[in-house]
Amino acid sequence: MKHRLFINGDYVDAATGEMFDVVDPSNNNVVHRVARGGAKDIDAAVKAARAAFDTGPWPRMTGVQRAEVLRRMGDEIAARTDALARMEVLDNGKPLPEAVWDIEDTAAVFHFYADLAERLDTEAEETVDLGMDGFTSKAVKEPVGVAGAIIPWNFPMLMASWKVAPALAAGCTIVLKPSEVTPLTALELGEIANKAGLPAGALNIVTGFGAEAGQPLTEHPLVDKLAFTGSVPTGSRIMATAAKDVKTLSLELGGKSPLVVFADTPIDEAVEWILFGIFWNQGEVCSATSRVLIEAPIYDAVMARLVVETRKIKIGHGLEEGVLLGPLVNKAQHEKVLAAIQTGRDAGARVVVGGGVPDGLEHGCYVEPTILADAPLDSWVWTEEIFGPVVCVRPFTTEAEAVDLANRSDYGLAAAVMSADTARAERVARAFRAGIVWINCSQPTFTQAPWGGYKKSGIGRELGVWGLNNYLETKQITTWDRSKPWGWYIKG
Ligand code: NAI
Numbered sequence: 001m002k003h004r005l006f007i008n009g010d011y012v013d014a015a016t017g018e019m020f021d022v023v024d025p026s027n028n029n030v031v032h033r034v035a036r037g038g039a040k041d042i043d044a045a046v047k048a049a050r051a052a053f054d055t056g057p058w059p060r061m062t063g064v065q066r067a068e069v070l071r072r073m074g075d076e077i078a079a080r081t082d083a084l085a086r087m088e089v090l091d092n093g094k095p096l097p098e099a100v101w102d103i104e105d106t107a108a109v110f111h112f113y114a115d116l117a118e119r120l121d122t123e124a125e126e127t128v129d130l131g132m133d134g135f136t137s138k139a140v141k142e143p144v145g146v147a148g149a150i151i152p153w154n155f156p157m158l159m160a161s162w163k164v165a166p167a168l169a170a171g172c173t174i175v176l177k178p179s180e181v182t183p184l185t186a187l188e189l190g191e192i193a194n195k196a197g198l199p200a201g202a203l204n205i206v207t208g209f210g211a212e213a214g215q216p217l218t219e220h221p222l223v224d225k226l227a228f229t230g231s232v233p234t235g236s237r238i239m240a241t242a243a244k245d246v247k248t249l250s251l252e253l254g255g256k257s258p259l260v261v262f263a264d265t266p267i268d269e270a271v272e273w274i275l276f277g278i279f280w281n282q283g284e285v286c287s288a289t290s291r292v293l294i295e296a297p298i299y300d301a302v303m304a305r306l307v308v309e310t311r312k313i314k315i316g317h318g319l320e321e322g323v324l325l326g327p328l329v330n331k332a333q334h335e336k337v338l339a340a341i342q343t344g345r346d347a348g349a350r351v352v353v354g355g356g357v358p359d360g361l362e363h364g365c366y367v368e369p370t371i372l373a374d375a376p377l378d379s380w381v382w383t384e385e386i387f388g389p390v391v392c393v394r395p396f397t398t399e400a401e402a403v404d405l406a407n408r409s410d411y412g413l414a415a416a417v418m419s420a421d422t423a424r425a426e427r428v429a430r431a432f433r434a435g436i437v438w439i440n441c442s443q444p445t446f447t448q449a450p451w452g453g454y455k456k457s458g459i460g461r462e463l464g465v466w467g468l469n470n471y472l473e474t475k476q477i478t479t480w481d482r483s484k485p486w487g488w489y490i491k492g
């Protein structure tokens with residue numbers, strides 16, 4: 001496992017020589033130590049990225065050439081799937097099959113953006129019809145410059161790929177600041193990039209804390225664009241910082257996403273997606289459907305089955321066979337989620353199942369999968385992101401009420417609806433004020449489709465062609481036919 005920063009193509013120590021602990025949340029043991037990057041390291045990384053952009057080969061290569069490197073990075077990641085997935089389990093706690101899925105997705109993201117990089121060679125130029133004789137014009141897409149990317153801990157390597165792959169495909173150079181909670185897999189990207197032949201400086205990775213490494217990256221005057229995924233307060237702060245230099249910005253923040261289940265949904269189908277919507281990845285998912293609205297006629301039947309199925313979920317170490325719920329990512333998140341459940345109880349919510357630390361797993365950051373009923377609409381647990389395996393459930397009686405309750409939120413990342421009536425499902429999908437809507441499922445995420453939120457859930461879209469556009473500027477090049485005199489000052 002790597003432990004040093006990756007700057008200008010080399011692994012180097014932090015300027016201060018300091019390190020910080022990497023902790024396994026299944027037992028809270030320190031398993032590794034990595035470099036504690038700070039302002040000096042960020043400055044070195046940004047300058048390396050700046051030089052690689054301003055004078056290096058990367059932005060000047062054709063899309064086809066960049067695609068070759070990105071494809072090799074994807075291949076290299078795929079070849080290391082098992083090792084990287086195990087590293088993710090060690091650092092984040094998630095069950096191995098989910099970690100394997102993450103790494104396979106990560107490789108696929110590099111392959112996808114390799115294809116888009118190739119398309120830039122032919123599609124980055126568009127003729128603009130000015131409707132005026134003597135002028136011709138075209139719109140040209142160009143890389144935005146040096147990107148600063150700051151990512152969270154819930155999908156450590158996948159979140160890195162969502163920013164690194166499209167940025168590199170566009171011809172940008174990038175400085176990546178992984179979460180201090182899960183720095184391991186992102187650091188491997190340096191070696192992977194070198195092996196794939198990425199020019200030095202095109203990708204730089206600085207591990208460290210938000211205030212010490214993240215903040216200087218957002219403040220650095222040589223950074224053109226910031227891309228952030230994480231909490232709303234940090235996103236809001238980064239936006240304020242970016243405003244000083246008018247940096248281009250994309251934000252993917254939290255949510256409190258609703259899942260509306262109509263009574264014509266088979267019970268087992270409803271239960272399957274309610275569980276997947278909140279317990280997958282321990283509920284540490286920005287798009288988790290953490291508010292479930294169930295149409296009154298099937299409410300009792302769904303709740304009864306939910307309790308039965310929730311009790312069957314195997315909780316334990318991520319490497320243990322059959323485990324579907326691992327520990328939360330660290331002690332802070334463990335305490336936060338347990339406190340949230342207490343807040344719910346205090347506000348009058350009823351714990352239908354779960355609610356505490358599972359027996360025999362007190363040595364790690366484990367929390368039982370938890371279902372809360374009757375949470376008041378203005379209670380913290382109903383309105384705010386818990387980021388753990390805790391779901392709030394309420395009944396509803398009409399479609400209008402369901403849509404109103406679903407949209408009554410400061411957030412608008414995702415929303416889901418289940419119904420056998422396709423016209424109704426489509427109608428509700430359109431009525432949701434959210435950037436990602438699922439019909440008859442919740443959570444499946446595809447590299448090809450746009451990802452991002454309305455309202456406080458963020459700005460801009462990642463993934464698909466939208467994710468590439470995040471890292472492109474548009475320039476107009478307009479030409480005057482000089483055979484004609486303009487004739488404003490100099491009269492013919
Ligand atoms: P955070 O949003 O503070 O951290 C995310 C990233 O931002 C990390 O890399 C961190 O080092 C960096 N960061 C922190 N402060 C910064 C600053 N001032 N300037 C620049 N970068 C900064 O989230 P954190 O502290 O890891 O978790 C807090 C809560 O946020 C969690 O309990 C969870 O509820 C929520 N969260 C939501 C996520 C989402 O995807 N919606 C992801 C991670 C956390």
Ligand code: MG
Nearest residue numbers: 023091092181
């Ligand atoms: Mg860790």
